[in-house]
Amino acid sequence: MRLRPRAALAAVVVSAALVSGTLSGCSDSQAPSRWVTPSATPAGTADPRLAAVQLPPPLALPAGDLSVSSQQVTYTRQGRTLRTVVWTPDHAGRYPAILFSHGLNGTPEEFAPLLKSWAAAGFVVIAPAYPNTTRGAPSLDVYDVLNQPADASYVLGQVLAGPLGTHIDRTRLAAAGHSAGAITTVGLFTVARDPRLRAGVILAGSGLGVGTDFSGTPAALFFVHGDADPLVSYASGKATYDLVPWAKAMLTIPGGDHNDPYLRPESPAYGTVAQSTLEFLRLELYGDAAAKADLAPSVDLDSHL
Template structure:
């Protein structure tokens, strides 16, 4: 009964609503290049959006760094993974951006096994620590999740401005017309809440991990969505994720991990991690780099009998 009450409280807070997503201005950006054929080394930087405002937003950014060839130990999907170098020089070129949202009582650093691997694959991953739901929040408020989609859009607008700011190390390296949103648990609900009516077409794709929809989600410009969920999740039942999948518009996929809980499949070496990593990475390559071969690899990426089941809708569009 206690678990059921916790689930009910979480869902009531998360589906209560969300702040409106304010569209960013879609200015012309330089031409874009194909998906990188090899992994990158990874750098990491931190900054704070609106440090003097009412909702300061500390952000951790992982990004492709020079040199482009990482150490051999980082190349395997279930290896120790890339070791980010603080303030390393950014690799040449422009890279799509993924805004990654953590769950309740969590921090961006706790998701590094996934986010650093996405950075090595050629994406800039910007992960905010939300002011009232992160692990160190002094005034933790579960219901504040409804305000986090607006924080995500605030970060997107900041990154667009930062890309044009002379002297900033990331300036000129962000593909500011190619954003995705992704997140786990409450961060998955936050991600869904960014896809509301009138959202900017800059936001091209979403990945909802162990989450579901907020009020007003899945409206506006159609964007491909990937849902990842444990079949025995005791915190956010898989049925919540499947309901969000059914409500979503346009191309979508649902990666289920039968028998698994709220996120153990995000830990390297655990069953399903390699499949989740491959599926999410190729989903991002398809939606942000226009890599159709990556889209065609998704069924094979996700395939592990007894561990994963992939359902898709209209991915050939």
């Protein structure tokens, strides 16, 4: 499909690049309190993107938080070095996995509080550092975001094929990302669809640059966006969400900025983001009915979620 204009992508990511250190925006004025879920895709549609999904049987959740260890591995795709941090539950067994993408001028370690909480709940978390958008890159290239969906798929394949793959249930894979990493994640369900993925989490992202032609086997998507985000507008995230033809939900953070709800545990919204994303991942990758029940009081869930 035709990609969105490069200039439009640059307008978002260049504005982010001008902020020193951790990306910042407006501060949260209050804890999140509302969810937005547009009406579901009409039943009986002939759209091939809505083909039936064959789900694996429910998987038993860990009895409690697990101890977690991390290791760093490095892969190379067509000359592109992909330093990757992997957080793994220390207990024996195979776990669902989440492929996480950082934002512009970010790092995997920057998201350690959130990613380690997912791992402690029974997920392997795979987080590459992208060669031209990570902090400390020799040359920050905003357009390189368009190459990152292919990088992400490659890293996932390498992890699954290597020793770390013995800890992963490859029938239960999801992708997640923040900001430019959320755009990367949308790309994994549009222009660079990875058929192994069955769920996605979009944190402060949109389809800018990677389009909204969602294709392949349906995958449930969960969007989280602050309505005061000064870098990736709430309207752009909502517009992308509206075009998702599959099961979906969106958490709107009133007064939420671009970073605090995802990066800073002291933020009023962080706890809600951490808990809601975890419940979504439990629902979609573990088949946990209780997780859906926990979400239901706060959101008018799409009937297919």
